[in-house]
Amino acid sequence: MQSFNERVTDRLDRMRPAEQRVARFFQENREEVLIGSAAALAAQANTSDATIVRTTQALGYSGLDEMRRALADELRGSLSPAARLTKTLGKVGTDLSAAFNMTLETHLQSLEGLRRTISAEHFEKAVSSVAGARRILVFGLGPSSAIANYLVIQLTRFGFDAASLTNTGLLFADDLQKLRKGDLVIILAYGRVYQELAVLLDEIERRVAGSLLLTDTLASKLRERVDLVLPVARGQADMLSTHTATLGLLETLLVGVATRRPAETLASLEGLNERRRKLTGKAMKLSTKGDP
Numbered sequence: 372m373q374s375f376n377e378r379v380t381d382r383l384d385r386m387r388p389a390e391q392r393v394a395r396f397f398q399e400n401r402e403e404v405l406i407g408s409a410a411a412l413a414a415q416a417n418t419s420d421a422t423i424v425r426t427t428q429a430l431g432y433s434g435l436d437e438m439r440r441a442l443a444d445e446l447r448g449s450l451s452p453a454a455r456l457t458k459t460l461g462k463v464g465t466d467l468s469a470a471f472n473m474t475l476e477t478h479l480q481s482l483e484g485l486r487r488t489i490s491a492e493h494f495e496k497a498v499s500s501v502a503g504a505r506r507i508l509v510f511g512l513g514p515s516s517a518i519a520n521y522l523v524i525q526l527t528r529f530g531f532d533a534a535s536l537t538n539t540g541l542l543f544a545d546d547l548q549k550l551r552k553g554d555l556v557i558i559l560a561y562g563r564v565y566q567e568l569a570v571l572l573d574e575i576e577r578r579v580a581g582s583l584l585l586t587d588t589l590a591s592k593l594r595e596r597v598d599l600v601l602p603v604a605r606g607q608a609d610m611l612s613t614h615t616a617t618l619g620l621l622e623t624l625l626v627g628v629a630t631r632r633p634a635e636t637l638a639s640l641e642g643l644n645e646r647r648r649k650l651t652g653k654a655m656k657l658s659t660k661g662d663p
Contacts, residue, residue, distance in 0.1 A: 406602030443588035498627035530639030
């Protein structure tokens, strides 16, 4: 089976000029291709939705979703964390200034990517699902477990009943005991459908729980199994994974939720401030922006 680059090389000369330009755009912006809608990609490439779709078909794919799956499979199969870091270090060498600037630029690009890929409609739907949830469970493994725990802390401060699902292996069965009908499960999942995620999706369906998925490459594969997908890139697709966009998106959701239920949020934070005062003997102010 041909790789993505091999398909571009073999077919480029037979493609129309507009399609050639889009194919090169695909090559140079793989992380955007993995998560962006046809409309978002068209806007970034200064072309039409139809040209985006025609280019994927000219490359031998049935459409954008199949091309995304192929790109995601290539990345998963060829790039280990060590390989990603090696490529990252190859770009910055031993120059600390280059490391600083390139990393910040990656973060900025990831955050700008959210503007292009998260529509106002999807953001409003996500905020409504969180604000209206009876109880919220947050799933994340590996580095995402720290982000899941952070979100749980913030949601609890805002007055929600929230808990994390961050165990692996057999202990994850204990985590799943927390799941109840009507819960909302926020899923942080990237790269592949590992066993814990597969079992969680089965349990969400069995227990009739709500679901919100934040992901980079799994949108097309899991879109039919969750209520809403919010696409989030983890930096450049072939370089060291970064989590700035995930954290940024979650914090926009927190502010959105506080906007939807200001009285409840402020009352909960005032209660926390009062308990802090009792512990320290002095007043401590805690804002909705996430003080320590």
